[in-house]
Amino acid sequence: MADDAKNEAAFSFLGWFVALIVLADQAAKVWAVVYLKPRHTLEVIPGFFHLSYVENPGAAWGMLAGRQVFLIGFSVLTLLFLIWKRRALFGSVPFGRWIFALLSGGILGNLVDRIRVNYVIDYLDFFHGAYHFPAFNIADSAICVATFSLVLFQIIDDLRKKR
DSSP states (O other): OHHHHHHHHHHHHHHHHHHHHHHHHHHHHHHIIIIIHHHOEEEEETTTEEEEEEEEOSSGGGTTTTOHHHHHHHHHHHHHHHHHTHHHHHTTSTTHHHHHHHHHHHHHHHHHHHHHHSSEEEEEEEEETTEEEEEEOHHHHHHHHHHHHHHHHHHHHHHHHHO
16 A cells, blocks of 8 residues: 555646656747747857757658658657656666656657647757767657666666676
């Protein structure tokens, strides 16, 4: 009984964490529309970092541009799969619940954009010399941190098991 209450409290807290990621992402995107869209770009660190308003009609690096119905469906199915398999995917991984929450919050943040405006709003824009990394947002960052963490912790766990 105590374990059920503990799990329910943890799940509730993680729900708030997911909501916080989505709200922070959406608030930053509203700021980007209001402040950056008229200016298009704001140079923060010359030659390295700009805040730039970008409408991305696709997925990462603009792939599948204009395929919003597919991308919305894929996002929804991915979320449902992650919820269904959360114990198997994240249960034994250190910080697995947090990784699940980051991933879910990131997917939801971009899903809101796809449904609301038919594209994803990006604004974090990095350069290095002639190299320009595609612009991204808080939701993208959450997805990347979660994915990297999941892979890293699984590698560490595999190495421990081999010893």
